[in-house]
Amino acid sequence: xxxxxxxxxxxxxxxxxxxxxxxxxxxxxxxxxxxxxxxxxxxxxxxxxxxxxxxxxxxxxxxxxxxxxxxxxxxxxxxxxxxxxxxxxxxxxxxxxxxxxxxxxxxxxxxxxxxxxxxxxxxxxxxxxxxxxxxxxxxxxxxxxxxxxxxxxxxxxxxxxxxxxxxxxxxxxxxxxxxxxxxxxxxxxxxxxxxxxxxxxxxxxxxxxxxxxxxxxxxxxxxxxxxxxxxxxxxxxxxxxxxxxxxxxxxxxxxxxxxxxxxxxxxxxxxxxxxxxxxxxxxxxxxxxxxxxxxxxxxxxxxxxxxxxxxxxxxxxxxxxxxxxxxxxxxxxxxxxxxxxxxxxxxxxxxxxxxxxxxxxxxxxxxxxxxxxxxxxxxxxxxxxxxxxx
Amino acid sequence: xxxxxxxxxxxxxxxxxxxxxxxxxxxxxxxxxxxxxxxxxxxxxxxxxxxxxxxxxxxxxxxxxxxxxxxxxxxxxxxxxxxxxxxxxxxxxxxxxxxxxxxxxxxxxxxxxxxxxxxxxxxxxxxxxxxxxxxxxxxxxxxxxxxxxxxxxxxxxxxxxxxxxxxxxxxxxxxxxxxxxxxxxxxxxxxxxxxxxxxxxxxxxxxxxxxxxxxxxxxxxxxxxxxxxxxxxxxxxxxxxxxxxxxxxxxxxxxxxxxxxxxxxxxxxxxxxxxxxxxxxxxxxxxxxxxxxxxxxxxxxxxxxxxxxxxxxxxxxxxxxxxxxx
Numbered sequence: 025x026x027x028x029x030x031x032x033x034x035x036x037x038x039x040x041x042x043x044x045x046x047x048x049x050x051x052x053x054x055x056x057x058x059x060x061x062x063x064x065x066x067x068x069x070x071x072x073x074x075x076x077x078x079x080x081x082x083x084x085x086x087x088x089x090x091x092x093x094x095x096x097x098x099x100x101x102x103x104x105x106x107x108x109x110x111x112x113x114x115x116x117x118x119x120x121x122x123x124x125x126x127x128x129x130x131x132x133x134x135x136x137x138x139x140x141x142x143x144x145x146x147x148x149x150x151x152x153x154x155x156x157x158x159x160x161x162x163x164x165x166x167x168x169x170x171x172x173x174x175x176x177x178x179x180x181x182x183x184x185x186x187x188x189x190x191x192x193x194x195x196x197x198x199x200x201x202x203x204x205x206x207x208x209x210x211x212x213x214x215x216x217x218x219x220x221x222x223x224x225x226x227x228x229x230x231x232x233x234x235x236x237x238x239x240x241x242x243x244x245x246x247x248x249x250x251x252x253x254x255x256x257x258x259x260x261x262x263x264x265x266x267x268x269x270x271x272x273x274x275x276x277x278x279x280x281x282x283x284x285x286x287x288x289x290x291x292x293x294x295x296x297x298x299x300x301x302x303x304x305x306x307x308x309x310x311x312x313x314x315x316x317x318x319x320x321x322x323x324x325x326x327x328x329x330x331x332x333x334x335x336x337x338x339x340x341x342x343x344x345x346x347x348x349x350x351x352x353x354x355x356x357x358x359x360x361x362x363x364x365x366x367x368x369x370x371x372x373x374x375x376x377x378x379x380x381x382x383x384x385x386x387x388x389x390x391x392x393x394x395x396x397x398x399x400x401x402x403x404x405x406x407x408x409x410x411x412x413x414x
Numbered sequence: 415x416x417x418x419x420x421x422x423x424x425x426x427x428x429x430x431x432x433x434x435x436x437x438x439x440x441x442x443x444x445x446x447x448x449x450x451x452x453x454x455x456x457x458x459x460x461x462x463x464x465x466x467x468x469x470x471x472x473x474x475x476x477x478x479x480x481x482x483x484x485x486x487x488x489x490x491x492x493x494x495x496x497x498x499x500x501x502x503x504x505x506x507x508x509x510x511x512x513x514x515x516x517x518x519x520x521x522x523x524x525x526x527x528x529x530x531x532x533x534x535x536x537x538x539x540x541x542x543x544x545x546x547x548x549x550x551x552x553x554x555x556x557x558x559x560x561x562x563x564x565x566x567x568x569x570x571x572x573x574x575x576x577x578x579x580x581x582x583x584x585x586x587x588x589x590x591x592x593x594x595x596x597x598x599x600x601x602x603x604x605x606x607x608x609x610x611x612x613x614x615x616x617x618x619x620x621x622x623x624x625x626x627x628x629x630x631x632x633x634x635x636x637x638x639x640x641x642x643x644x645x646x647x648x649x650x651x652x653x654x655x656x657x658x659x660x661x662x663x664x665x666x667x668x669x670x671x672x673x674x675x676x677x678x679x680x681x682x683x684x685x686x687x688x689x690x691x692x693x694x695x696x697x698x699x700x701x702x703x704x705x706x707x708x709x710x711x712x713x714x715x716x717x718x719x720x721x722x723x724x725x726x727x728x729x730x731x732x733x734x735x736x737x738x739x740x
Contacts, residue, residue, distance in 0.1 A: 166517075169522070184512065184513050187509065190482050192489045217477060221477055221478035225473060228473055381519070382518055382519040
């Protein structure tokens with residue numbers, strides 16, 4: 025097998041020649057697991073078909089619904105940021121298939137460690153979308169109980185959570201449980217030492233963890249070629265576990281490959297790296313301006329591979345969904361948007377004493393002292409206000 | 415059972431053994447902690463008795479050690495991790511500061527992070543670079559962490575028990591040059607609270623406040639001063655986060671003079687915080703400004719110069735004289 029490295033694909037530099045990223049269609053590559061082509065055609069895959077062989081039309085419609093509603097939620101959050109209701113938003117636009125496919129592959133007792141863009145995975149885990157908005161609105165720094173849906177807090181520092189996932193998975197193995205753990209991260213995070221260390225630890229301890237890398241091609245303005253000179257999934261080999269590249273815009277393939285990897289983990293066969301080859305269609309966050317660093321044609325090329333349209337074409341061609349389904353979903357989508365708007369606008373500022381809440385589990389004398397000072401300071405305003413009124 | 419005399423390193427070993435025995439969720443993790451028993455042999459024999467599943471030799475990666483310990487704590491374990499030397503903690507500093515310290519608050523109190531990070535720290539053993547540092551202020555500055563350091567075996571035994579039982583992350587600084595100093599360990603005593611300072615020598619003329627390796631130096635200084643007719647009180651702070659300011663205040667309002675002694679650089683250090691707080695709390699009781707004796711704003715020097723860098727008897731007594739001269 026020849027290793028097709030990024031370096032090999034790099035065009036030679038010569039004076040006057042503008043350097044462009046040579047991109048092959050991922051669909052044409054033999055190393056990319058795909059079950060639905062960008063044109064919505066179902067293709068066979070000897071290795072992974074088995075994992076979606078028994079999928080029902082209803083389940084397929086369910087995946088479609090998940091993707092549509094997640095995209096709608098995401099669009100609403102983006103709008104709310106523009107309207108000043110959120111301080112920031114990290115959109116998942118374009119990554120719905122990677123997140124819904126992998127998220128739906130998890131079992132209830134599995135544990136998910138997300139980065140900060142996994143709104144679709146959160147959806148699959150049953151996390152109330154409103155909970156995801158608190159930290160972006162600035163009313164908390166996390167805001168949910170990770171154990172209520174086995175969905176850990178969003179992690180802003182890139183790659184840190186891959187180690188938490190690995191440690192958690194080590195604990196799962198110690199407990200003799202047959203659940204698995206999945207850690208999400210991006211192509212940018214693959215450059216972080218913590219990700220490398222999590223690969224080492226998980227391999228050495230044979231931890232039941234799946235590393236799910238959404239390679240969305242850009243780490244803010246840095247392209248994947250600034251993170252790696254070999255395809256990311258190939259890194260796994262150096263650590264001694266399998267790596268697979270899946271078409272990240274193919275929800276069926278993402279479901280199948282993630283199921284395969286999670287089952288390996290459950291059987292005690294250790295970690296797997298899944299690289300979901302996808303594209304971030306929007307900005308990194310609402311603070312970002314991708315027009316400064318990438319070409320419109322690139323986005324247009326990826327729009328042709330849109331994960332939602334792809335499944336819709338398949339559902340229609342195979343008569344798995346009718347107009348009524350799509351119309352009903354459209355109405356449900358509108359209702360979700362409305363609910364998200366209402367929830368965000370009604371979200372109260374936290375109690376001011378929340379500053380001191382939960383700094384420590386067992387308490388801390390300095391926190392107690394400063395809380396008392398803060399209370400006295402606040403109380404002094406109350407007195408003043410009363411004085412003015414009188 | 416009566417008290418038995420043992421070295422500080424042995425006391426920590428016994429404490430870890432007690433914790434491993436009492437709670438199957440307690441784990442020991444770190445580089446070389448298994449067969450070797452740690453480079454200072456603090457975990458000696460534990461893997462042999464509790465197995466590789468409880469006393470875990472890790473890959474050589476500090477961020478990985480702390481990061482996976484966080485994950486294990488999330489799963490319900492109580493990991494006690496060893497960082498081999500003070501200067502090696504920095505690859506893990508990100509995990510400690512951005513993750514471990516904040517996760518309980520970010521989860522609105524719904525999850526707990528009972529992780530103990532043991533760090534042999536400080537100088538005085540003639541080590542090479544990165545093996546003699548005192549970074550406690552860097553950790554004490556971070557909300558969400560508790561930072562403690564025992565100065566003797568008896569305290570070390572109990573403080574380790576308390577750190578492991580704490581639902582908060584505790585940075586446990588072990589004074590490596592006191593590892594071989596023996597003192598009494600009473601396993602049936604009722605230990606004083608983890609964050610309570612202790613008067614180790616009563617005095618009336620001036621308070622010396624110290625912790626970890628410097629407590630012994632201060633006790634020696636007080637003994638020397640006694641011969642010159644000066645009565646010094648020595649306070650072992652034991653905890654740098656939180657600091658028992660009430661105890662410092664009580665001592666200072668008795669003696670009216672305070673000198674804080676630590677190995678770490680004086681600039682922006684634990685002593686600076688104590689000086690500021692005590693000035694706020696006890697301004698009218700003070701007969702002299704609070705003075706500090708500690709390390710310089712320079713990289714920890716090569717071993718042949720560490721005696722110049724570390725506070726010794728003479729530097730402490732010099733500060734005592736300066737304070738008494740006001």
